[in-house]
Amino acid sequence: QITLKESGPTVVQPTQTLTLTCTFSGFSLSTTGVGVGWIRQPPGKALEWLAIIYWDDDKRYSPSLKGRLTITKDTSKNQVVLLMTNVDPMDTATYYCVHKGPRPQNWFDPWGQGSLVTVSA
């Protein structure tokens, strides 16, 4: 059974860097084709994809946020970390960690429970 869980601060001050950790089980991020991604959802709004990292350390970012995001993995700890610099109240959202399996899987399943982050002074 695959599970993912997000962890990180619940409140971050504007201009700071947000660090979110995804801790997963039930799969290995060293398996060919596997990826772990991040998706966020502002309160009452739509889903927004942020980034994904693959088993071979290939990384992809949302074009609209690319300069502010860094995604890394620690395969031995079964963790993926997302850094978001210079946060703004508009970054207030629930942040989800997701699993993507090897091809042909191009969908995200499962999702973590989500972590609500509020950006406020």
Place this chain on the structure above:
Amino acid sequence: SYDLTQPPSLSVSPGQTATITCSGDQLGDKFISWYQQKAGQSPVVVIYLDNKRPSGVPDRFSGSNSGTTATLTISGTQAMDEAHYYCQAWDSATVVFGGGTKLTVL
């Protein structure tokens, strides 16, 4: 950037068919996934690869994709199907979500 367009809302009566559309340029050339998100919960995939249904998803859920429009169809809609539905595609190795459709069953 690539955009996916969904109607913001749709209302159906129990037992009716709900049809949720997702439009994008040459969308039929891509594979579409659909996610269901009930209030206060994380999204769950209900359709992948345009028309495949994960185990555990009722067969009243079906999908199609052709031309510029992908469609999620829920036949015999039940009250438990009330949720937000999001389509998702890949474009140039990045991910795009539609704006979501709130399905109300009343």
